[in-house]
Amino acid sequence: MFNFSLMGAGRIGKMHASIIDAHPDCNLKYIYDINAEFVNQLANKYEASIASSPEQALTSEEIDAILIASATPTHTEFITKGSMAGKAIFCEKPIDLDINKVDECRDAIKGTSVPIQIGFNRRFDSSHSKLQQANINNEIGKLEMLIITSRDPEPPGLDYLKAAGGFFRDTTIHDFDLARFILGDDPIIQVSAFGSQLISEDVKKVNDHDTAMFILKSKSGVLIHINNSRRAVYGYDQRVEIFGSKGMMISNNQTPTSVQKFSEKNTESKDPIHYFFIERYEQAYRDQFNDFVETIKNHSNPSVSFEDGRNALILANAAYESYNSGKVIDISYD
Numbered sequence: 001m002f003n004f005s006l007m008g009a010g011r012i013g014k015m016h017a018s019i020i021d022a023h024p025d026c027n028l029k030y031i032y033d034i035n036a037e038f039v040n041q042l043a044n045k046y047e048a049s050i051a052s053s054p055e056q057a058l059t060s061e062e063i064d065a066i067l068i069a070s071a072t073p074t075h076t077e078f079i080t081k082g083s084m085a086g087k088a089i090f091c092e093k094p095i096d097l098d099i100n101k102v103d104e105c106r107d108a109i110k111g112t113s114v115p116i117q118i119g120f121n122r123r124f125d126s127s128h129s130k131l132q133q134a135n136i137n138n139e140i141g142k143l144e145m146l147i148i149t150s151r152d153p154e155p156p157g158l159d160y161l162k163a164a165g166g167f168f169r170d171t172t173i174h175d176f177d178l179a180r181f182i183l184g185d186d187p188i189i190q191v192s193a194f195g196s197q198l199i200s201e202d203v204k205k206v207n208d209h210d211t212a213m214f215i216l217k218s219k220s221g222v223l224i225h226i227n228n229s230r231r232a233v234y235g236y237d238q239r240v241e242i243f244g245s246k247g248m249m250i251s252n253n254q255t256p257t258s259v260q261k262f263s264e265k266n267t268e269s270k271d272p273i274h275y276f277f278i279e280r281y282e283q284a285y286r287d288q289f290n291d292f293v294e295t296i297k298n299h300s301n302p303s304v305s306f307e308d309g310r311n312a313l314i315l316a317n318a319a320y321e322s323y324n325s326g327k328v329i330d331i332s333y334d
């Protein structure tokens with residue numbers, strides 16, 4: 001049995017608490033959050049203890065592993081303290097918004113040997129990962145284009161936008177990682193980005209983007225297109241397409257049921273697609289956690305590493321550089 005500390009009892013922390021609690025080999029031992037109401041609620045629900053300090057949750061001898069789902073600025077400190085105490089770490093994306101903080105953390109944890117996995121859940125979606133496998137197995141021949149559409153149902157509020165660190169680092173970072181995952185050992189070497197403010201007044205207030213498009217290029221010449229929106233009236237739009245010399249494959253949107261309705265007004269009308277990430281990637285979040293537990297059990301390398309988290313941030317930073325300069329940016333992962 002692995003005893004877990006959960007850092008953060010907010011939106012995604014609540015989901016992770018239920019996943020840890022449901023796992024037969026895991027026990028939710030401690031929860032830590034600066035919000036007393038959130039932490040009380042979760043501790044009561046799962047009969048966990050409330051840690052009196054971050055140190056207790058991160059370093060207690062009763063703890064084997066830590067799941068970090070707290071606000072992004074806390075991640076590097078919690079990764080560093082937890083891994084130096086010998087605990088296996090699962091940390092939500094992004095590691096941080098600032099590459100200097102990521103690199104300081106990377107230096108600090110160099111001597112530790114615990115697994116550190118980053119929460120890029122889309123890699124664990126069975127349809128997206130089927131495309132990745134198909135590419136590795138040459139099922140569509142030589143990959144030539146990769147197209148990722150990722151649109152949220154509605155923009156977040158002003159408070160979230162103020163803290164999120166910008167659309168590219170908060171949201172597109174998932175797509176940069178998914179592109180890296182599907183491309184396998186073919187690294188992305190160039191990035192260009194466009195962003196617009198078309199939807200949300202709050203987005204304008206924080207001078208962020210709510211609409212964005214990116215073109216990237218891999219070392220072997222694959223062209224990658226990513227498009228993002230903060231508002232899709234029909235739900236959480238998540239599609240991936242790979243196109244190659246022997247065909248094309250699509251990982252399509254999913255609906256809660258597979259029922260189709262035919263009427264005078266519609267042909268093949270279906271349920272609305274899933275509303276947002278918790279519903280759309282419900283199974284992927286579980287599979288991601290199961291994978292992390294197997295990593296701890298087998299003392300193996302995590303399937304989504306600290307370096308993966310760092311590389312996705314490097315691509316997001318390059319996208320900002322491209323947006324600001326109007327130029328195509330060459331990527332260095334050093």
Ligand SMILES: NC(=O)c1ccc[n+]([C@@H]2O[C@H](COP(=O)([O-])OP(=O)(O)OC[C@H]3O[C@@H](n4cnc5c(N)ncnc54)[C@H](O)[C@@H]3O)[C@@H](O)[C@H]2O)c1
Binds near residue numbers: 012
């Ligand atoms: N993988 C995904 O699909 C996904 C989805 C949503 C969020 N996230 C990531 O998860 C993290 C949390 O996001 P969220 O949407 O749950 O945010 P949230 O604001 O709902 O929750 C964050 C929680 O962190 C707590 N917190 C803040 N400072 C703290 C501190 N010093 N110590 C302990 N707790 C502290 C807050 O009180 C809050 O309860 C972010 O890094 C975000 O990028 C990932």
